[in-house]
Each structure stands twice: as C-alpha cells, then as structure tokens.
Amino acid sequence: MSSIEILGTGFVRAQKKISNQDLEKRVDTSDEWIVQRTGISSRYVSETENTSDLACQASLQAIEDAKIQKEDIEVIIVATMTPDCMTPSTACLVQAKLGLNDCPVFAFDINGACSGFLYAFQIASDLLNRYQHILVIGSETISKMIDWNDRSTCVLFGDGAGAMVLGRGQTKLYHYANSEGDVEDVLKAQGLPLVKDLQNNEATTHYLNMKGNDVFRFAVRVLKESIENVLEQSHLTMDDIDLVIPHQANYRIISHVAKKMKVDLSKFYMNLQEFGNTSAASIPIAYAMAQREGKIPANGRVILVGFGAGLTYGATLIDN
Ligand code: ACO
Numbered sequence: 489m490s491s492i493e494i495l496g497t498g499f500v501r502a503q504k505k506i507s508n509q510d511l512e513k514r515v516d517t518s519d520e521w522i523v524q525r526t527g528i529s530s531r532y533v534s535e536t537e538n539t540s541d542l543a544c545q546a547s548l549q550a551i552e553d554a555k556i557q558k559e560d561i562e563v564i565i566v567a568t569m570t571p572d573c574m575t576p577s578t579a580c581l582v583q584a585k586l587g588l589n590d591c592p593v594f595a596f597d598i599n600g601a602c603s604g605f606l607y608a609f610q611i612a613s614d615l616l617n618r619y620q621h622i623l624v625i626g627s628e629t630i631s632k633m634i635d636w637n638d639r640s641t642c643v644l645f646g647d648g649a650g651a652m653v654l655g656r657g658q659t660k661l662y663h664y665a666n667s668e669g670d671v672e673d674v675l676k677a678q679g680l681p682l683v684k685d686l687q688n689n690e691a692t693t694h695y696l697n698m699k700g701n702d703v704f705r706f707a708v709r710v711l712k713e714s715i716e717n718v719l720e721q722s723h724l725t726m727d728d729i730d731l732v733i734p735h736q737a738n739y740r741i742i743s744h745v746a747k748k749m750k751v752d753l754s755k756f757y758m759n760l761q762e763f764g765n766t767s768a769a770s771i772p773i774a775y776a777m778a779q780r781e782g783k784i785p786a787n788g789r790v791i792l793v794g795f796g797a798g799l800t801y802g803a804t805l806i807d808n
Pocket of ligand 1: 516517518521601602603641643675698701737738767796797
C-alpha cells in the first residue's frame with residue numbers, strides 16, 4: 489500500500505472526429521454493427537499532432553489543475569505504445585515541449601500497451617518516496633498503427649492523451665499488476681518491419697493484429713480478477729466503491745464483468761462511445777472526465793482497472 493494525492497488531471501481529444509458513418513464509407517461495416525458489438529459511435533484521430541504533442545497539451549491542463557508551477561515537476565513518465573520515435577523517449581520530448589530543459593527531470597517511457605497508464609501510475613506512486621511532484625501521462629496516436637482497410641480493428645481505436653500530477657498525501661492506494669507473456673500473438677504489432685518484408689515491399693508488420701475473441705475472453709477474466717484482488721487487499725467490497733474506471737475497449741466486455749460480479753453497470757464509467765479505445769490514454773482521459781462530471785466524490789473510492797497487449801493487466805484502488 490502507498491499514499492499519494494492526485495493533485496491535478498487533464499485530457500485532450502485528437503483533432504479529427506471520425507464517426508461510424510465515416511467508416512462505413514471506407515470499409516465494409518455499419519454503424520449498427522459497431523454500436524451493437526462495441527458500443528463505440530466515434531473516435532478522434534490525430535492529423536498533425538504527435539504523441540508528445542497530445543501528451544504536452546494534457547500535461548499543461550493537469551499542471552494548471554494542480555495549481556503548481558511546471559518547474560515543480562521532477563519526474564515525467566509517459567505510458568505509450570505509439571511513441572514519436574524509438575529514441576529519445578516521448579517523456580524527454582514532453583520535457584522539452586514543456587520548456588523544462590533546464591530543470592532536473594527524471595523522464596522515461598513505459599510500454600504496457602493499454603495497461604500502460606496503470607503500470608506508470610503504480611511506478612509513480614512508489615517514486616513519491618524520492619520525489620514530490622510526478623507527471624504521469626497516457627498518450628497515444630494509435631491511428632498510425634491501424635490498417636484502415638481492416639474493419640476488424642479500425643473501428644475500435646482512437647487517439648488522445650490524459651495526464652495526472654501526483655504528489656504526497658493521505659490517499660491510500662492498493663495495486664495489482666500482472667502479465668501473461670506466453671499469449672503475445674493474440675494482440676501484436678511488430679513495429680519495425682522485417683527485412684524480408686521491406687525487400688518484398690510488404691511492410692505491414694507495424695499494423696495492429698488481433699484475435700478479437702481471444703482478447704475479449706481474456707479481458708473479462710482479468711478485469712474481474714484484478715478488481716477482486718485490490719478489493720481483497722483493502723478489505724473492501726464493491727458496495728464501498730463509488731466508481732470503477734475500466735480501460736475503454738468495448739461496452740460488452742465491461743457489461744460482462746459487471747454481470748459476472750453482480751454489480752450494477754452504472755458503477756462502471758464509460759466514455760468509449762465518444763473516444764473508442766485510446767489504449768494507454770483511456771484510463772487517465774476517463775478519470776479526468778469523470779472528475780469534471782462530478783462522479784468522483786472528494787472522499788470517494790475509485791478502482792482503475794485495465795488490460796492490454798502483452799498480455800498485461802492490473803488495477804489500482806484509490807481510497808481517498
Ligand atoms: N463491421 C462488420 N462486420 C465485422 C466487423 C466490422 N467492423 N468486424 C468484424 N466483422 C465480422 C467478422 O468478419 C465476422 O464475420 P463472419 O461471421 O462472417 O466471419 C463477424 O463480424 C463476427 O466477428 P467476431 O470477431 O466474432 O465479432 P465479435 O462479436 O467477437 O466482436 C470485437 C469483435 C469487437 C473485435 C470483439 O471481439 C472485441 O471487442 N474484442 C476485444 C478487442 C479489444 O479489446 N482489443 C483491444 C485490447 S487493448 C490493447 O492493448 C490494444
């Protein structure tokens with residue numbers, strides 16, 4: 489268990505809104521299919537902004553919300569699987585874009601796919617033993633690894649960023665994190681093309697490939713497991729929890745979890761209708777929105793829970 493305070497939050501949408509009707513013109517799909525199978529109606533796609541730009545915009549909001557100076561930030565952690573480049577890290581680019589080059593900043597990225605923000609948040613809470621103000625960001629331009637001719641993936645994802653400023657405080661955290669690396673082929677993007685594909689002009693290995701049904705079953709199992717783990721650690725029950733903020737992948741995944749846990753679906757926050765799945769950005773965007781909508785009571789208890797490629801998963805119970 490560790491203790492912190494979430495001092496400020498921020499989130500941004502990428503520039504271009506793409507509706508299901510827009511996608512109908514591009515691939516063999518329909519608004520009806522997408523809404524019924526996923527709950528998603530639109531998503532935002534970046535046209536000119538890189539992952540670091542979105543991260544920087546969300547961070548400026550979070551810093552303002554925290555009522556601190558940006559120079560107070562000592563650590564920047566960016567969770568992303570779509571960095572601007574292999575190196576420097578997106579966190580270093582954010583440091584530069586925030587104008588913090590002359591400040592001592594411990595800056596690094598982590599790649600936990602859609603669980604990335606949860607992993608980063610957990611690392612950040614431990615680092616508060618050494619630092620006073622930590623900027624944790626989930627930011628993605630996942631559209632650049634989407635094959636826009638593949639209807640099974642292009643309808644699901646969107647771009648965006650969410651950020652939090654963490655400081656020392658009295659909020660108790662209970663963490664759980666896990667991964668199952670032996671099933672990596674169910675959700676994979678190679679990144680750099682293979683040499684043979686480059687030679688044959690078939691460099692498509694950076695596209696996200698997914699066995700949707702396998703991911704679905706995995707997601708329902710591990711979301712439940714992760715929530716139950718943090719409840720057990722904290723000796724609390726779902727009746728004590730005000731809001732669950734799950735990774736925003738699919739309405740049906742979340743409703744299956746609610747049903748299996750015999751919890752009213754209204755306890756699970758969702759904005760996937762508007763955003764789709766923004767990978768590592770989904771949980772911090774959802775947290776910031778829920779807070780602005782007054783859905784997180786000052787002394788409330790919230791569970792963040794997610795899953796992603798790796799396969800990775802985990803949860804954090806925030807006990808204010
Ligand atoms: N429009 C119309 N039809 C479609 C579409 C589409 N966009 N996509 C697939 N179909 C078709 C399929 O081809 C299939 O047709 P067939 O029956 O003729 O073969 C039919 O719809 C059913 O396909 P399923 O894959 O069985 O559909 P399902 O109900 O399982 O929904 C989905 C697919 C939405 C992908 C679901 O499995 C899912 O959400 N899985 C989890 C995915 C996920 O969360 N991924 C992100 C992980 S996080 C990260 O780290 C990136």
